[in-house]
Amino acid sequence: MNFNQEYCLVCQDTSSGYHYGIPSCNGCKTFFRRTIIKNQIFVCQFDKNCPVDRSIRCACKFCRFEKCLKVGMDKSALQASRDRIGYTKRNRKPKLKNLLIRSSSESGIESSSQGECTKAFETYWSYVANREKTSNELRLSSYLPQRSLKESLCSKSLLNDPIFLSKYAIRSPKHTYTELRFITQSDYHYWHERDWFVLTEYAKTFKVFQSLSYVDKTELVRHAAIVIPALNQVYNSPDHGLDTVVFPDGTYYDRTHEPTRPAGLNRKKYQVLDLVLKPFREIEINFNEFAAFKAITFLNPDAEVSLAAKNAINEERLSVTKQLYIYMVQKDGIERAIKRFSRLILMGTSMSKMACESKEAVWIADFFENIGYTTFAKELFFGDT
Structure with missing residues (x-):
């Protein structure tokens, strides 16, 4: 030393x-x-x-700048002639490095050199991966509160509470199984409720979400209530073939027709297998790619939110999309990354169509009382009233 x-x-x-x-x-x-x-x-x-x-x-x-001041950095020591910020020829970097720097800046992560930029890039992905990791830990736990939609959206996110996660998510009994069993209607109910609960906690981790009005928050979550649970179910399912989705407690569904379920919900099941499970397996996305794609899917400006909210959501979505593209280029090389990235992003179109059809099926099922929705589910899909 x-x-x-x-x-x-x-x-x-x-x-x-x-x-x-x-x-x-x-x-x-x-x-x-x-x-x-x-x-x-x-x-x-x-x-x-x-x-x-x-x-x-x-x-x-914020905390970094406060510490700069606390340890004695002197603002008056800056010299305008020497410390101006602008382009100089010696700072020119290859295109990918420039993209890394711009994208890091747009994501709110400071970078001042290639080494600093790389660290900022790694910090960003560490945050994305940690959010997805804690989200899945909460999904696997046995914790499921009984709350109204407003109580869920107006409270602080449990995913940002390390004490809660340590007590209820990380250490609490997990869902396990020794053998598979075909899913029942009550199983569908249980896992949909869990995924909607986790969705509300996941949503509150986004800074842009915290800035929205309550009405815009409900509309954004409502818009994601079909696709985000489908992504969770598919990505976290053990591989039992292209036609099988397995839940953490061993229940599963496949292409078997379920005559007791409404036709629209049966159709949604087949769409999940064809439009989500199959391409996920073929693209072979890893954990970071899934976490980013899930965020992109959630941050959908097509939700029925205000114009200001649409602009803010879209800006955040573009930032995540850029980071995902850079990550895939670094990992795969540009030629393979373009193919994989394009196919992954284009999944959004078919998933949006699936979501619209599934919501119609939910309305019809509720109208004919085919499904006994909980109060929380009705608030989520049909409004607080």
Whole structure:
């Protein structure tokens, strides 16, 4: 160990010298300069005490800037002639690197060099993967509260509560099975309720969702109430062939006709097998790709929301889509990535058609009382009243 080596007082990375009055790394130096020059204002998504170290210094810009000030970075030390921000020829990077930097910036993650950009990129995907991981842990748990739709959407997300997750999701009894059994109507009810409960918690993890009015929140969740559970069921199903979806408790459905179910809901089952399960298996998407595609599917501006909400949702959706494309290019190379990315994104069209037809089937089933929907399900599909 080099005991004479100085470290950045902000993130504890190796210092590149004294910048604005303190020993700091190039990343924190550039972050501080850019924040001051651009007069940027950040917002912390938690309690304004996020950890800031070399591994997660890009996660919360508010807390990072506050720490810069706390350890003694001096705003007055900036020199306008030397510290202006603009394009210089020596900073030119290959196209993919430029795309990484722009996409990281649009996602709210600061990046000031190729190394910093890579870390920001990794931080983004760590967040996406963690959201999906905790979402699935909650789905596998035995926790299922009895709440109204308004109570669900107006409370804080359980996925952002580590104490709750540790107690109820990670340690609570999971759904397990030793053998498969064909699904019953009560099984459909149970898993639909679980997936709708998890959907509301998942929705609240998106910053753009938190900014919406209650009416827009309900419309966005209502629009996703068919497709997001279908994605969860398919991706998390063990592989028992292209015509079988297995739930975590061992219940399954396949192409077997179920005469006791409404025809529209039987048709929806076949569409899930053809339009979701089959392409998922053929594309061979991994966990990160699924997590991003699920977010893209959820953030659908076609929901019956206000114009301002549509614009905000679409902006967030474009940001996630760009990140997914960059990730796939890095992993697969551009030629294969374009093919896989295109096919994955085009699934959205056929899934939207499936959702419209399925919602009609839900309305018909409710009208003829073929299905005994719970109060929560009726609020979700037909409104709070």
